[in-house]
Amino acid sequence: MKDKRPSNLLAIYQTTWTAINHSLTFRLSAQRAHNALIAVLRRLDKSPAALRLARRLHASAFDPGPVAVGGTQLSHPLMLAAGLVKGDGFPDEPSAMQAAVDPGRNIIPGWRIIPALAGPVEFGSFTRHPRMGNEEPVVWRHTKSRSTQNRIGLKNPGARAAAAFLARHKDRLPAEYGINIAASPGVSDAKTGAREVVESLEFFLDAGIIPSWFTLNLSCPNTEDDPLNLQLEDETGRYCSAFIDCLGSRAIAAPLWVKISPGLSQSQYHALIRVFKAVGVAAVIATNTLPKPSPADPAQIAGVGGGELFAPALDAIKHLRSAALELHYDGDLIACGGILDGASWKAYRDLGVKAGQYWSALVYRGPLAAALIESEVAQHELEYEAVHRQSLA
Ligand SMILES: Cc1cc2nc3c(=O)[nH]c(=O)nc-3n(C[C@H](O)[C@H](O)[C@H](O)COP(=O)(O)O)c2cc1C
Structure with a gap:
């Protein structure tokens, strides 16, 4: 059996990252650290030496762990x-x-270096x-x-420029x-909203950009809109069927995933699963960030991720799982919320979740x-097996 103990490389990496956080990153405000990170990514994307190093680090750090999920x-x-x-x-x-199209500009910092280091990445949201x-x-x-908290508000170059x-x-x-497309903030009727989402999708398809999966983000809490209005049965159904019809009309095999909010009622999660089954959504990402008062202005909302999101996101997965079992929904549930260590990831895996997404773990x-x-879960399983063998001996 392969020894799954964290490699020396991971142990050194962990110590180094903790030291960097304490001596540098955490001394800066979260905003300054975030802006500095984006500036560094912009440069690293075009450094062949950095890309080579990132690929080598990735290959040494990750054990193989292929998984079929959400149609990919x-x-x-x-x-x-x-x-x-x-x-x-951009303003327009x-x-x-x-x-x-300016050869000297990198308008999506991290597009090369982050996947080289981290593996599968969801780009966007694009509007x-x-x-x-x-x-x-x-x-913050x-x-x-x-935990992390943000009110970025879907800052992005727009789908047409991102695709170009x-x-x-x-x-x-x-x-x-993956490519994550968000519903247009400020558009209140679902017909127009669905049309705009399809236009975004078409920019990518027309440009020949076919990712491993598309995600439709119906749950951003950080704009002028209340995302709950998009997650009603009729509205979600309209958005999702427009998206899937467009993929089908062009015979594009990339699956559609949908990203939803934490904190919905059990009946609302149930209704969403009914819609996802009816229209053929391949996976549900649960969840986006949790709406909380912004530290800058408590009258505004800023979404919380990380440790504080773990319990609500786990609850959402439990509700969705029971609805999926009851309604025979055969799409996948993708956990997102407070996956920070082996224990939190294992809590989702124990509910049958095959794949997860993380953001705050990147910071911490x-x-x-x-x-x-992944190595912490593998280590836990090894220890469990050893105890089990001992108890049988
Ligand atoms: C700074 C920041 C920006 C984010 N922007 C987006 C976004 O554009 N689209 C989206 O679907 N989710 C966005 N999210 C939410 C994350 O994708 C993720 O759903 C959330 O942080 C929960 O994961 P976590 O608990 O691992 O942080 C953002 C999160 C952070 C912290």
């Missing part, structure tokens, strides 16, 4: 969630398009129109509970990645967080 095949069960590799904000489409996002500060840390940029680099895109445990978390 992943090399590892843990993906980086949407929100890091999402691109710059012409300026975003100009930047997207139909570019957005500047909310005024900074928009990211709550280190005691290993990725198309310019088509031969260097990662082997596995760095770009090889997934390798650490």
Whole structure:
């Protein structure tokens, strides 16, 4: 049997990352650290030496762990969630398009280096129109509970420019990645909203960008909209069927996943599963961040992820799982919320979840967080097996 103890590399990595956090990152405000990270990613994407090193680190840190989930095949069960590799904000489409085709500009920082290090990554969210996002500060840390909080507000270059940029680099895109498309903030009727989401999708398809999966984000709590209005049965049904019809009309095999909120009622999760079954959604990502008052202005909402989201996201998975069993929904549930270590990931796995997404773990445990978390679960299983063997002896 393969020894699954964390390799020396992972042990050294873990010590180094903790030291970097305590001596550097945590001395900066979360906003400054976030902005510095984006600036570093922008440079690393174009450094062949950094990319080579990232690929070697990835190969040494991760044990093979292929998993078939949500209509696609992943090399590892843990993906980086949407929100890091999402691109710059722009005030309008012409300026975003100009930047997207400028050979000197990298408008989606991290698009090369992050997948090389971390494996499967969800790019986005991208919206139909570019957005500047909310005024900074928009990211915070709550280190005691290993949580993050943000009110970025879907800052991104817009789907047309994102697609043009990725198309310019088509031969260097990662082997596995997702594209997350968010519903347009400020659009209250579902017919227009669904049309805009399909237009976003078409920009990618027209540019020949076919990811391993598409995600439809109906649950961003950080804009002028209340995402709960999108997660009603009729509205969700309209968005999802428009998306799936568009994929079907072009015979695109990439599956649709949908990302939903924590804290919905059991009956609402039940209704959503009924819709996902009816229209053919391949997986549900549960959940997006938890709406809480913003540290900058308590009258506004800023979504919380990490440790504080773990319990509500786990509850959402439990509700969805019981609805899926009752309604014979054969799509997958993808956990997202407080996956920070082996114990939290194992809690989801014990509910039958095959794949998960993380964001806050990237802050607290760095770009090889997934390798650490997966190795902690493997270590736990080894210890359990040893105790079990002893008790049988
Ligand atoms: C700074 C930041 C930006 C985010 N942006 C997005 C986004 O654009 N789209 C999206 O679907 N989720 C976004 N999220 C939510 C994460 O993808 C994830 O659902 C959430 O953080 C819960 O995971 P965690 O508990 O591992 O942090 C963002 C999260 C953070 C912290």
